[in-house]
Amino acid sequence: MAKKSAQKDKSSSGKKRKSSTSSSSSSPSSPSSSATLIFKSGPAPPILQFTMNTPASDLPSNFKVEKDDDKNLVTITGSTDTCTYTNVTAIKSVESDDDSDSDSDSVSSAPLTTTFSAVYNEENNTFTVHHESNLETSLRPLTQQVDVYNPVVSDHSLSAASLMDRRDALYKSFGSSKKLKVLKAQAANQVTVDAVVAGSTMYESMSSVTQSKSNKDAIRLAVTDNVKDPIAEALESSRKLLLPKYDESASKAGDVYNARDIMGAESWAGISRVVDACSHKESWLAALTERDDYPESIMKELKFIGDELKGGKDKGNDKDKIKVLVFLRHCWKFHNYMKKSTVRKGVDEIAKSMGVPEYAAVRILELFTQPIDGGGYGVTKQLKDKKCVHMLLLMMLSSETCQVGDISLLVKDMKMEVAAASDLMRQAGVTVKKSKLKGGDILGVELKVPVVFPGVKRGRG
Numbered sequence: 001m002a003k004k005s006a007q008k009d010k011s012s013s014g015k016k017r018k019s020s021t022s023s024s025s026s027s028p029s030s031p032s033s034s035a036t037l038i039f040k041s042g043p044a045p046p047i048l049q050f051t052m053n054t055p056a057s058d059l060p061s062n063f064k065v066e067k068d069d070d071k072n073l074v075t076i077t078g079s080t081d082t083c084t085y086t087n088v089t090a091i092k093s094v095e096s097d098d099d100s101d102s103d104s105d106s107v108s109s110a111p112l113t114t115t116f117s118a119v120y121n122e123e124n125n126t127f128t129v130h131h132e133s134n135l136e137t138s139l140r141p142l143t144q145q146v147d148v149y150n151p152v153v154s155d156h157s158l159s160a161a162s163l164m165d166r167r168d169a170l171y172k173s174f175g176s177s178k179k180l181k182v183l184k185a186q187a188a189n190q191v192t193v194d195a196v197v198a199g200s201t202m203y204e205s206m207s208s209v210t211q212s213k214s215n216k217d218a219i220r221l222a223v224t225d226n227v228k229d230p231i232a233e234a235l236e237s238s239r240k241l242l243l244p245k246y247d248e249s250a251s252k253a254g255d256v257y258n259a260r261d262i263m264g265a266e267s268w269a270g271i272s273r274v275v276d277a278c279s280h281k282e283s284w285l286a287a288l289t290e291r292d293d294y295p296e297s298i299m300k301e302l303k304f305i306g307d308e309l310k311g312g313k314d315k316g317n318d319k320d321k322i323k324v325l326v327f328l329r330h331c332w333k334f335h336n337y338m339k340k341s342t343v344r345k346g347v348d349e350i351a352k353s354m355g356v357p358e359y360a361a362v363r364i365l366e367l368f369t370q371p372i373d374g375g376g377y378g379v380t381k382q383l384k385d386k387k388c389v390h391m392l393l394l395m396m397l398s399s400e401t402c403q404v405g406d407i408s409l410l411v412k413d414m415k416m417e418v419a420a421a422s423d424l425m426r427q428a429g430v431t432v433k434k435s436k437l438k439g440g441d442i443l444g445v446e447l448k449v450p451v452v453f454p455g456v457k458r459g460r461g
Contacts, residue, residue, distance in 0.1 A: 046076060047117065049141040050085070076140055085142040231456050239453060242386050243428050244393065246451070253402040253447045256429070257393055259324045263363065270359040271323045279319065288326070292355060295332050297410035298325050301398060321398045328394045330356040334364045335387065335414060344376035388416060389424040392445075396430065402447040411443060418443060429453045 046065070063078030063085075076087040118129045161169070171179055250256045260268050278287040285306050289299065302325055305318050333354045343350065351361035368387040369377035379387075395410050396402055411421045418441050422432045429451040433444040 046074075046140045048076070048085075048087075050144065076142070078142075079147070082147060084145045084147055086145070087140045087142050089140060229456075235456055239427065241382065242389060244390060246429075248451055250449055250451070253449050254397075254400070256402075256447060256449065256451050257397060259320075259327075259394060259397040262367075262390060262394065263324070263327045264366075266359045267327060267363040268323065270357055271326050272319075275319055275322050275326065288322075292329070294329050295410070295413040297395070297407075297413050298329050298332070300409065301325055301395075317400065321400075324394055324398045327360065328391060328398070330354075330360040331364060331387065331391050331394070332413065334361075334368070335391065338369075338379055341380075342372055342376055342378040344374070346375075350377075385424060388414065388421070389428055392421060392425055393428060393430075396445050396447060403445070405444050406442045407445055408441055408443040426454055 048063075063076065066075045066077070067073070068075070072090055074089050076085075076089075078085045116129050118127045120127055168183060171183055175183075244257055244262050246256050248256075263271070275288070278284045281287040285302055289302070294302070302322065305321055309318060333356050337350075337354045345353070347361055347365060348358055350365065351358040354361060356364075365377055367390065368383050369379055370383065372378040391414065392407060392410065395407050396404050407421075408418065411418055414421075418434065422434060422443065425432050425445055429447065431446045431448055433446070435442045435444075
């Protein structure tokens with residue numbers, strides 16, 4: 001009788017029981033050689049009923065039962081890889097007949113029939129038969145909730161599909177046969193441009209006509225801007241290595257080059273302290289130049305500034321001019337000191353040998369030399385040209401208007417050829433005016449805005 005009841009419970013109800021191992025209290029004769037029938041007294045474990053369908057894999061061991069005595073509720077929760085299952089059941093109290101003081105409304109009579117449920121354990125190949133004291137309480141239908149949805153199309157192929165392709169895929173999956181026939185007829189009636197005689201040519205011609213003039217101009221400018229002359233690019237790179245930092249869009253001549261940037265912050269601050277200290281003395285020019293030797297060209301400019309100060313023509317920026325000329329003097333000392341291409345000394349030794357402050361020597365070595373292996377500094381032909389053009393520009397920047405009537409005296413102090421000095425200034429975008437007098441050549445320089453740098457010199461074919 002128990003075997004028949006177990007088979008009926010498994011085949012007709014379609015319910016799956018949670019596998020459980022139990023010890024047998026009594027074991028009658030086995031119904032077959034491949035299965036063992038085991039009886040166990042007491043209430044049956046909950047029967048889990050999956051309302052949608054059973055999970056693809058075996059139930060994990062994390063199904064748990066929680067009982068709330070205050071609310072008379074039993075909650076069963078469990079999960080698989082993709083779903084969560086939940087059941088909440090109210091418990092009906094069943095009390096014995098001996099307890100006469102209990103409320104009759106809260107007591108339900110025990111069922112008149114005796115029911116058994118069997119659980120088949122595939123691992124042990126055994127049936128475990130349980131006594132059902134209350135079948136309604138033991139049957140637990142589970143509510144299924146999908147936690148993770150794995151779509152059929154997992155390679156995101158539809159993300160790049162067109163609107164028409166997405167529509168076709170939607171109707172193929174969920175549309176009726178009538179709608180699919182309509183879509184098939186629409187696809188058959190579509191005419192592509194390539195199917196028409198000379199259709200592609202007509203399409204291209206119409207596209208060129210409908211394209212706006214502004215789009216054509218934008219495309220033309222984009223193409224022309226991206227195409228650069230490699231020779232012009234090489235010339236621009238060479239110019240940036242030769243000249244100090246410059247601003248081609250400057251509206252004032254004094255803003256194209258910046259003397260303070262050339263001198264550097266530390267050198268500017270150190271020279272400012274010296275100039276400020278000398279300005280408080282009765283003869284600031286003597287205090288500034290009595291201990292150091294200055295070339296004739298720089299002394300001439302310093303005396304000119306001193307005459308302006310005596311005449312009450314201080315323009316407010318005379319101290320800045322003096323600072324530029326003092327740094328130019330330090331560069332002149334380095335120009336005379338660096339007769340060889342290399343020097344194997346440290347910064348402090350070089351500063352002492354040149355007779356300049358160490359902060360000025362650091363900036364000069366940074367601008368016009370490069371470190372060499374084994375310690376020391378070296379110069380190249382390009383660095384020598386860079387030093388000379390910086391010195392000539394500093395003389396020009398000492399003027400408020402960036403215009404000097406004659407820099408030939410500085411060229412003479414630097415022991416340069418006038419032609420070489422003129423060529424360097426032209427490369428810096430400076431206008432050079434050369435004239436001859438009985439005393440020698442006069443080299444006038446002026447920086448105009450917008451600054452124009454010379455182009456590429458191309459040989460005659």
